[in-house]
Amino acid sequence: MANKITITQPDDWHLHVRTGNILKAVLPHTARQFARAIIMPNLTPPVSTVDRALRYRAEIIQAIPENTPFTPLMTLYLTDATSREEIEKAAQSEHLYACKLYPAGATTNSDAGVSHVSRIYPVLEAMQQHDLPLLVHGEATDSEYDIFDREKIFIEQTLDAIVKRFPALRIVVEHVTTQEAVQFVQTADANIAATITPQHLLFNRNALLAGGIRPHHYCLPILKREKHRQALVDAAVSGSSKFFLGTDSAPHLQQRKESACGCAGCYSAHAALELYCEVFDRADAMDRLEGFASFHGADFYRLPRNRSTITLVKNTWKVPSDYPVDADKLIPLKAGETLAWRILEQW
Ligand code: DOR
Ligand code: ZN
Secondary structure, eight states: OOSEEEEEOOOEEEEOOOSHHHHHHHHHHHHTTOSEEEEOOOOSSOOOSHHHHHHHHHHHHHTSOTTOOOEEEEEEEOOTTOOHHHHHHHHHOTTEEEEEEOBTTSSTTOTTSBSOGGGGHHHHHHHHHHTOOEEEOOOOOOTTSOGGGHHHHHIIIIIHHHHHHSTTOOEEEOSOOSHHHHHHHHHSOTTEEEEEOHHHHHOOTHHHHTTSOOGGGOOSSOOOOHHHHHHHHHHHHTOOTTEEEOOOBOOOOHHHHSSTTOOOOOBOGGGHHHHHHHHHHHTTOGGGHHIIIIIHHHHHTTOOOOOOEEEEEEEEEEOOSOEEETTEEEOBTTTTOEEEEEEEEEO
């Protein structure tokens, strides 16, 4: 396998950048490698109107380093109160690309999410009509459900019903973590796709719990058993256009992660593409990286593929132990560890 690879510049189809000082700290990491990113709307208060999304977009644009071409693709946070009119407004905006369904209580800042999917049927109808994609955090929220089963239960109880009721709606099942989710997407029609994160490709649940609790590996959906990780790797390297790159890079300050009740989220933007390289290289599938990272997502969103390129070389480097944010820190995925691939040049 070659030690150098040049691919079309990739995009990140699932990204959290927050606001303020965290935004300023993390955005350069993403803009260094990705041309575009789908920006998650789970701020407090949530980005649940087009006006708010446009204001958030303006803040993100301010944080892009000079001479770095990067385009944020904005999304709308669905609530029980989202109106059809707001969907129409979103569909007409050149800056909104999708709407995100967080089941209420499923994850970080999801309290304002949807209490029951039937509440938003008129909204999903409007999205289908306007061909606005639905991005789904696919986990059932009832507290009696085992946390390792929540994705599977959501698919059976909710996602299947959405797909049957709105057969033309384009849906991205975000950050899939199980064999069942992979199979659901594989066997569904072409309008159903999925993103896969680096942490779910690299780690199984031992990385969270064996030898001590590792809060920086805690994310939602939670890491699963090895057989599920293997199913995700197989899907990512399969060449299927239904699977594409979405880091779910989710920065939380060190203190909020290393706590008696730590926040969910892995920070991966510092080395996103390099982390995916580890996975594809180990699977002897570097020739499939470009499709996964640079083509499948753009095609699904019906956006032009990027024209610029990025070159990676097999040349080890050590991930910093942390990245400062004012007096606090972000602890990145693989902090202090060595990665095999590094970005050489871009554009
Ligand atoms: O681990 C996660 N972190 N999963 C999510 O769904 C949200 C994200 C965040 O915003 O921190
Ligand atoms: Zn996310």
